[in-house]
Amino acid sequence: MRVAFQGDRGAYAESAITEIWRHPVEKIPVPTFSGALRAVEEGEADACVIPVENSIVGRVEPGWQALAAHPGMRTVGEAVVPVRHCLLAPKGATLDGLRTVSSHPVALAGCIRFFENHQWIKPRKWFDTAGAAREVAEHGDLSYGAIASHAAAERYGLVVLEEGVQDRPDNHTRFVAVVPQTSRLWRRSHAIRGAISVEADDPKQIAEATRELLGQIVERNWLEIDEIVSAFFTSTSDLTSAFPALAAREMGWVDVPLLCATEIPVPGSMPRCLRTLLQVELRAPRPLDTHIYLREAVALRPDVSVNKA
Numbered sequence: 001m002r003v004a005f006q007g008d009r010g011a012y013a014e015s016a017i018t019e020i021w022r023h024p025v026e027k028i029p030v031p032t033f034s035g036a037l038r039a040v041e042e043g044e045a046d047a048c049v050i051p052v053e054n055s056i057v058g059r060v061e062p063g064w065q066a067l068a069a070h071p072g073m074r075t076v077g078e079a080v081v082p083v084r085h086c087l088l089a090p091k092g093a094t095l096d097g098l099r100t101v102s103s104h105p106v107a108l109a110g111c112i113r114f115f116e117n118h119q120w121i122k123p124r125k126w127f128d129t130a131g132a133a134r135e136v137a138e139h140g141d142l143s144y145g146a147i148a149s150h151a152a153a154e155r156y157g158l159v160v161l162e163e164g165v166q167d168r169p170d171n172h173t174r175f176v177a178v179v180p181q182t183s184r185l186w187r188r189s190h191a192i193r194g195a196i197s198v199e200a201d202d203p204k205q206i207a208e209a210t211r212e213l214l215g216q217i218v219e220r221n222w223l224e225i226d227e228i229v230s231a232f233f234t235s236t237s238d239l240t241s242a243f244p245a246l247a248a249r250e251m252g253w254v255d256v257p258l259l260c261a262t263e264i265p266v267p268g269s270m271p272r273c274l275r276t277l278l279q280v281e282l283r284a285p286r287p288l289d290t291h292i293y294l295r296e297a298v299a300l301r302p303d304v305s306v307n308k309a
Helices: 012-020 033-041 061-069 105-109 112-117 129-139 150-156 203-221 244-250 295-300
Strands: 002-006 026-030 047-054 073-082 086-089 100-103 122-125 144-148 159-163 172-180 189-197 228-235 258-262 273-281 291-293
Touching (some): 002 033, 012 047, 012 073, 012 172, 026 033, 033 047, 033 061, 033 172, 047 061, 100 105, 100 129, 105 122, 105 144, 129 144, 129 150, 189 295, 203 228, 203 273, 244 258, 273 295, 291 295
Parallel strands (some): 002 026, 002 047, 100 122, 100 144, 228 258
Antiparallel strands (some): 086 159, 189 273, 228 273
């Protein structure tokens, strides 16, 4: 999953991405909001996050304007990110020695009281909070600072001269995640299919195979237990010693509705085979591996099992 955001590494938008997508994603920084949306439209990213509201300054107009200029998008999630602005500077700098501080216009608008109390410091608009921090680090000028996150300070090797310089302690920004309306990623409900074989009708083998299959489905799709709506299991008629659902419950799936049934005994079909069909409701959109076949069961769907067994 590739997610674009406006700004540099260490921007608050990265925190929004982490909040929306709990599993690892590739975060793609771009200079502008429109650039983030274009990256999605042109297939360079699967989704992007855009800030739309701040608790101090209200609507983030550049974000809304960018969304309005790209109407072919669909909102698929949102996150409210706490904003704790820090005054950053190169090592050796002091508050009294600063003369200019850069940051995003929305961030500067939320730190008016700081500039009123430190009138020898002039605010300078920059395209991004983390981008301002990066520029300060590159220049190394002890009179030049930035307002950005603590994460930006760590990323760019800056010192924090003062924390919480925003006007209000409850400062936060709301981000929305968007994908193209033509993308299948807007869907939250999906079905995932899987199958695995066993060597004998043995309760231990059935339990082990069920755990292996469900484990692979969860791992390959970065599923969390609360994203699994239900699980339907079938076994061939030669497997009668144990219910696959028992292994699922032992894995902790106690709140997931589970159902077992016998597969239709079609002549010539694969023997000693366990199958499952999971219904999932994703918290955040992402591409899924919807067909997972293991062991001898790869022969059931060789078209989707290449390099996956």
